[in-house]
Amino acid sequence: xxxxxxxxxxxxxxxxxxxxxxxxxxxxxxxxxxxxxxxxxxxxxxxxxxxxxxxxxxxxxxxxxxxxxxxxxxxxxxxxxxxxxxxxxxxxxxxxxxxxxxxxxxxxxxxxxxxxxxxxxxxxxxxxxxxxxxxxxxxxxxxxxxxxxxxxxxxxxxxxxxxxxxxxxxxxxxxxxxxxxxxxxxxxxxxxxxxxxxxxxxxxxxxxxxxxxxxxxxxxxxxxxxxxxxxxxxxxxxxxxxxxx
Numbered sequence: 001x002x003x004x005x006x007x008x009x010x011x012x013x014x015x016x017x018x019x020x021x022x023x024x025x026x027x028x029x030x031x032x033x034x035x036x037x038x039x040x041x042x043x044x045x046x047x048x049x050x051x052x053x054x055x056x057x058x059x060x061x062x063x064x065x066x067x068x069x070x071x072x073x074x075x076x077x078x079x080x081x082x083x084x085x086x087x088x089x090x091x092x093x094x095x096x097x098x099x100x101x102x103x104x105x106x107x108x109x110x111x112x113x114x115x116x117x118x119x120x121x122x123x124x125x126x127x128x129x130x131x132x133x134x135x136x137x138x139x140x141x142x143x144x145x146x147x148x149x150x151x152x153x154x155x156x157x158x159x160x161x162x163x164x165x166x167x168x169x170x171x172x173x174x175x176x177x178x179x180x181x182x183x184x185x186x187x188x189x190x191x192x193x194x195x196x197x198x199x200x201x202x203x204x205x206x207x208x209x210x211x212x213x214x215x216x217x218x219x220x221x222x223x224x225x226x227x228x229x230x231x232x233x234x235x236x237x238x239x240x241x242x243x244x245x
Contacts, residue, residue: 038078042071099201099210099223107212108228111194112177115217120164123177123194130155131181136192138163139176146170154181174217193227194218 046067053059114121125134134151147168149161165172179190196214201223203210210223 036075039071039075042067042074099203102198102201102212102223102229104232105198106195106230106232107198107214107226108193108195109212109214109218109221109226110191111196111214111218111221112192113174113217113219114163114177114194115172115174116163116165116170117172118165120162120166121194121196121216122160122162123192124158124160125151125179125181125190125192126158127154127156127181127190129183131183131188133182134159134190135180136161136163137178137180138168138170139178141174143176145178146175197232 046064049059108124123136125136127134130153132153134154136149136151137145138147138149140146147170149163149168151159151161163170163177177192177194179192181188181190194216196216196218198212199215200213201210202213202220211220212223212226213220
């Protein structure tokens with residue numbers, strides 16, 4: 001299923017299956033449904049059975065009634081299945097169309113790898129308890145620490161930071177982050193979250209999972225892992241907590 005929506009940077013919403021389906025087309029409304037086909041086949045077989053039965057030993061009428069009751073149950077179940085499938089198609093189409101509104105928005109996602117250009121990239125770490133010292137090491141492609149963002153003593157909660165390539169003297173390229181906090185002599189590794197623009201939305205029909213393709217080299221992440229969403233970069237450079245995962 002594929003929907004395309006264009007933002008200022010020609011971002012697209014993509015899904016890796018067929019074009020957005022019209023539920024009526026998907027189930028051939030106007031043609032015979034599977035339930036009616038099953039019913040017709042059953043009646044054809046029953047009529048043939050009656051016509052070819054032994055007239056000296058006819059089938060018990062109770063057996064006919066039992067078969068008709070079973071057929072009615074099968075037909076009802078098939079109708080329920082068709083209705084559920086149609087509702088799922090309509091829900092999938094609606095979800096993909098709505099996802100177009102995410103394109104161009106700034107989002108905070110869990111990430112430790114990024115691509116630096118000229119613009120600063122903001123992020124955060126989360127502390128479960130207060131720390132005496134918090135820092136974020138920036139490593140180059142060879143794993144060498146080329147810069148460190150010192151955040152000092154911090155209390156529990158979200159701790160924002162910024163990676164400014166000009167201030168840190170970092171050339172454009174790919175980098176990896178390693179955040180840590182120390183308290184009472186113990187060092188704890190921290191997960192990092194970074195801000196990037198949502199460039200594309202991918203919808204996997206088979207799994208029902210929606211994925212967001214991010215800028216700044218943050219890769220593709222599940223929409224469910226987005227912790228914060230804000231407006232476009234021009235209107236709002238720092239995401240607020242408008243969407244919580």
